[in-house]
Amino acid sequence: MDMFKSGDVVKVLIPNVVNTGYDYRLNAPAEIGTFVECRIMNRAYIGVVWGIGDSGLPENKIKSVVRVMDKSLPVETLQWIKRMSDWTLMTPGAVLKLIINIPDAFSPPRVEQLYSFDFDAKLRMTESRQSIADAFTSNENEPMAVNDIVNIAHVSQSVVRGMIKNGTLIASESRAIENENRFIYAYHDMGNVKLNAEQSAAADKISNALWHGGFSVFLLDGITGSGKTQVYFDSALRAYKAGKSVLLMMPEIALTAQFMSRFESRFGAPPVVWHSNLTAARRRDIWRGVLSGDIRIVVGTRSALFLPWQNLGLIVVDEEHDTSYKQEDMGNYHARDMAILRASIEKIPVVLASATPSEETLENVANGKYTGLKLNSRFGGATLPKIETIDLRENRPEPYRTSNGENASDIAGALSGPLCDAIHETLNNHQQVMLFINRRGFAPIVQCRKCGWVATCDDCSVGMNYHKRIGKLMCHMCGHVEPMPDKCPNCGDDISTRGVGVEKIESEIAARFPNARTALVSSDTIASRQSLERIVSKMESGEIDIVIGTQILAKGHHFPNLTLVGVVDADMGLFGTDFRAAEHTFQQLFQVAGRAGRGEFPGRVLLQTYQPDHPVLMAICAGNRDEFMQADMDGRRVAKMPPYGQLIAVVVEGNKESVLQKYCADLAAVAPNIVGGKIMGPVPAQVYQVRNWYRMRFLISGDVRAKLQPIVANWIAHIKQPANIRVKIDVNPVNFM
Numbered sequence: 216m217d218m219f220k221s222g223d224v225v226k227v228l229i230p231n232v233v234n235t236g237y238d239y240r241l242n243a244p245a246e247i248g249t250f251v252e253c254r255i256m257n258r259a260y261i262g263v264v265w266g267i268g269d270s271g272l273p274e275n276k277i278k279s280v281v282r283v284m285d286k287s288l289p290v291e292t293l294q295w296i297k298r299m300s301d302w303t304l305m306t307p308g309a310v311l312k313l314i315i316n317i318p319d320a321f322s323p324p325r326v327e328q329l330y331s332f333d334f335d336a337k338l339r340m341t342e343s344r345q346s347i348a349d350a351f352t353s354n355e356n357e358p359m360a361v362n363d364i365v366n367i368a369h370v371s372q373s374v375v376r377g378m379i380k381n382g383t384l385i386a387s388e389s390r391a392i393e394n395e396n397r398f399i400y401a402y403h404d405m406g407n408v409k410l411n412a413e414q415s416a417a418a419d420k421i422s423n424a425l426w427h428g429g430f431s432v433f434l435l436d437g438i439t440g441s442g443k444t445q446v447y448f449d450s451a452l453r454a455y456k457a458g459k460s461v462l463l464m465m466p467e468i469a470l471t472a473q474f475m476s477r478f479e480s481r482f483g484a485p486p487v488v489w490h491s492n493l494t495a496a497r498r499r500d501i502w503r504g505v506l507s508g509d510i511r512i513v514v515g516t517r518s519a520l521f522l523p524w525q526n527l528g529l530i531v532v533d534e535e536h537d538t539s540y541k542q543e544d545m546g547n548y549h550a551r552d553m554a555i556l557r558a559s560i561e562k563i564p565v566v567l568a569s570a571t572p573s574e575e576t577l578e579n580v581a582n583g584k585y586t587g588l589k590l591n592s593r594f595g596g597a598t599l600p601k602i603e604t605i606d607l608r609e610n611r612p613e614p615y616r617t618s619n620g621e622n623a624s625d626i627a628g629a630l631s632g633p634l635c636d637a638i639h640e641t642l643n644n645h646q647q648v649m650l651f652i653n654r655r656g657f658a659p660i661v662q663c664r665k666c667g668w669v670a671t672c673d674d675c676s677v678g679m680n681y682h683k684r685i686g687k688l689m690c691h692m693c694g695h696v697e698p699m700p701d702k703c704p705n706c707g708d709d710i711s712t713r714g715v716g717v718e719k720i721e722s723e724i725a726a727r728f729p730n731a732r733t734a735l736v737s738s739d740t741i742a743s744r745q746s747l748e749r750i751v752s753k754m755e756s757g758e759i760d761i762v763i764g765t766q767i768l769a770k771g772h773h774f775p776n777l778t779l780v781g782v783v784d785a786d787m788g789l790f791g792t793d794f795r796a797a798e799h800t801f802q803q804l805f806q807v808a809g810r811a812g813r814g815e816f817p818g819r820v821l822l823q824t825y826q827p828d829h830p831v832l833m834a835i836c837a838g839n840r841d842e843f844m845q846a847d848m849d850g851r852r853v854a855k856m857p858p859y860g861q862l863i864a865v866v867v868e869g870n871k872e873s874v875l876q877k878y879c880a881d882l883a884a885v886a887p888n889i890v891g892g893k894i895m896g897p898v899p900a901q902v903y904q905v906r907n908w909y910r911m912r913f914l915i916s917g918d919v920r921a922k923l924q925p926i927v928a929n930w931i932a933h934i935k936q937p938a939n940i941r942v943k944i945d946v947n948p949v950n951f952m
């Protein structure tokens with residue numbers, strides 16, 4: 216351990232995107248990783264001691280730190296920051312910013328006016344009132360400051376002020392919350408879950424790894440309902456009992472009430488939950504609790520990986536294939552991969568869990584780097600649903616008639632005869648139906664029938680989608696909305712919509728099954744996890760007959776009375792532009808199929824398609840996950856695509872086309888040679904324009920073992936970056952837009 220004395224000059228890393236560290240003089244002893252407060256241009260920052268000062272500045276130019284804290288990040292965490300920076304090409308300061316993201320983590324809590332929500336108020340539930348109610352629910356109804364409400368519910372200050380005035384929000388206390396211990400629980404195995412033989416075997420293997428220490432990766436591979444959760448709960452309890460900290464990471468959508476209560480009944484106390492919708496006070500208390508080592512189990516989304524963990528003993532990544540682990544806005548990183556990197560440095564086991572593991576993970580099981588643990592049996596004896604295709608070439612959907620009185624007209628349908636028959640039958644049996652279509656809105660294309668004019672976003676080079684619910688056109692790239700025109704703005708003729716979104720299916724169902732009670736689930740109608748859970752509980756209580764939705768529906772909910780799943784357009788996604796299209800389609804359809812027949816009744820899944828012979832669909836129908844994955848991986852091996860090769864995407868954006876083109880040409884002119892790989896581009900990105908910024912992209916490929924990152928970093932550093940140019944580097948990109 217490097218100990219520094221008072222007066223020593225050290226390099227301090229500041230949580231700042233452009234930062235690689237500045238030299239400061241210590242005014243008290245510190246070690247590598249110690250938190251220090253320092254000033255830059257009269258602003259106070261919390262940073263960490265990163266190493267010996269090496270700026271070579273004269274003594275009198277080096278400022279002193281303001282204060283040295285009595286808390287540190289473990290040396291392993293600093294190594295991880297460094298390695299993560301090398302891998303993602305984010306600066307170390309940008310990575311540290313993900314860890315130090317609590318503004319007043321080291322100051323006394325703020326004194327603020329807090330408000331609580333009056334759930335008993337007999338007021339109409341408007342959309343914003345519902346969002347605010349949900350914000351309180353996600354924080355266990357603790358009183359909140361106005362800023363918290365605005366940030367979490369995504370409403371304006373004036374909406375909040377209005378609700379304070381009308382009494383929906385009640386002033387509660389005007390003091391700081393100072394109960395930092397409120398999240399410190401003691402856990403122990405309640406002993407109320409008996410693992411079956413398969414589960415015990417898997418749990419024992421992980422337990423062995425925990426006992427012996429060292430880095431290892433397990434894939435807990437089993438279909439929905441096979442009991443993966445109880446296996447990793449077992450491992451978590453063992454690590455906790457041994458005095459270690461445990462991170463259980465999952466996609467936001469999986470943090471359900473169902474999950475929380477399972478946790479509490481097994482662990483004897485509720486989990487500490489970490490996600491993006493917490494109040495500032497809650498974030499602060501949890502962050503400090505983790506730093507002090509008093510909070511040792513956290514259930515959270517990808518950002519929980521960046522808590523100031525002490526003595527980490529186990530990381531679980533549930534739904535490891537989920538694309539929500541990939542962060543793309545503020546620096547590009549994959550939280551699953553960074554968790555594995557972290558575990559390798561901490562020398563601890565990681566457990567990945569999934570019913571449809573990613574091909575990267577399956578390849579690492581195949582080559583022996585990871586240990587595969589299979590769970591085959593479905594719990595409670597429920598059988599897997601029967602999966603069949605409906606050939607749309609032979610079963611063209613009939614038009615349907617709107618019951619609009621005089622204005623009744625025939626509308627082209629999207630639901631085929633066999634699917635409608637199956638829906639009828641299911642409803643007659645008083646069972647439930649789920650219809651899945653992965654497209655928001657009513658229709659993706661709005662076009663003039665006469666002159667061919669197409670509604671496009673002014674700021675982005677993409678078409679506008681028609682959203683009937685709000686009666687507007689919406690750009691799915693930038694979110695811009697505008698009114699739906701009555702007539703073609705170009706020639707004045709009639710406008711038509713083409714393609715099918717969830718809203719269109721909803722109106723077709725309303726016409727064909729007027730008595731069915733339906734619910735629509737898409738990111739436009741579901742603003743929060745709570746609003747999804749309201750639909751879930753209505754499904755459970757039988758208040759909904761048919762639920763229609765996008766991929767939000769694919770995630771693990773258990774509906775015993777759901778026996779029919781219809782996939783409206785199984786072809787969508789099969790022919791995407793990136794090499795993961797087939798894999799992602801397979802995973803999604805497989806997950807959707809897993810929703811049916813989880814109770815005592817067998818389930819049925821119908822996939823509407825024009826290509827019933829497509830290998831992805833045939834593999835899904837046969838339930839042949841492993842065979843499908845193998846075939847897809849063979850294709851990737853030939854094409855040297857990940858995991859058999861590496862890719863780095865460099866997207867260059869500029870608000871002046873000429874400057875952007877010149878800069879890209881300059882980069883291309885100095886592109887280095889890569890042994891066994893190449894630099895492709897520049898080409899216009901698939902979406903060339905977003906919010907009036909133009910986008911070009913390079914794609915760099917290389918062998919599995921090639922060290923591409925330093926090559927790319929040196930190359931980009933070669934050409935001076937003009938003003939108003941943004942360079943985004945994405946290692947192992949998932950999104951190819």
Ligand SMILES: [Zn+2]
Nearest residue numbers: 663666703706
């Ligand atoms: Zn026209």
Ligand SMILES: [Zn+2]
Nearest residue numbers: 672675690693
């Ligand atoms: Zn747009």
